[in-house]
Amino acid sequence: MLALRLLNVVAPAYFLCISLVTFVLQLFLFLPSMRQDPAAARIFSPALLHGALFLFLSTNALGNYVLVIQNSPDDLDACQGAAARRAPCPPSTHFCRVCARVTLRHDHHCFFTGNCIGSRNMRNFVLFCLYTSLACLYSMVAGVAYISAVLSISFAHPLAFLTLLPTSISQFFSGAVLGSEMFVILMLYLWFAIGLACAGFCCHQLLLILRGQTRHQVRKGVAVRARPWRKNLQEVFGKRWLLGLLIPMFNVGSESSKQRDK
Secondary structure (H helix, E strand, C coil), X not given: CHHHHHHHHHHXXXXXXXXXXXXXXXXXXXXXXXXXXXXXXXXXXXXXHHHHHHHHHHHHHHHHHHHHHHCCCECHHHHHHHXXXXXXXXXXXXXXXXXXXXXXXXXXXXCCCCXXXXXXXXXXXXXXXXXXXXXXXXXXXXXXXXXXXXXXXXXXXXXXHHHHHHHHXXXXXXXXXXXXXXXXXXXXXXXXXXXXXXXXXXXXXXXXXXXXXXXXXXXXXXXXXXXXXXXXXXXXXXXXXXXXXXXXXXXCCCHHHHHHHC
């Protein structure tokens, strides 16, 4: 249990460090290289468009990250009421040993947020995974463009990205590649790995939401009642789901938020 609680602190620190490094590279390395382009004199220059898109993706990723932490799915009233009636807790609740609290419609404990994922922050978690994946993959594309321009490397061949790391390591020790350039190359593979992992989490969670299930229910073999996928989707994302895709916000209009307000 001590190792899990330690991971609960290390994982968020790791995520915030990666976010800070990504922001610094975008601001002080990728954007200045785009401003040197002759086309940067236009109103809608590549540097301006790139900065606006990256700011949009990173704001939504970090905004939903904060909302996942703030909007905790704990539900003490459900178990307290059950205890008063000398009955077990409702099947949709689960006691998390890491958080030491009961969560409503428990899905899993996310160590990168240090919080449980349940009914009240599921939508923010899905959007966090979505925008983190997009921000990482977009940063990888920007980094590839930067490395391609600095080192005069062509990525037209499908295997160029796979052979970039071993080739760059040998050139780094021979002095042909600078330390800053080698650091960007390492970040390319880290962005690629994080982007694919978050995309996989996002797709997996969406599939479970459409089925009306949680990861905890699947792991425990708990049967759920069959409902239309539209109703399952609306229960998590609410009626104002489009607004939540544009700006980070609490889960307004969903069934879980209505239950919380009551």
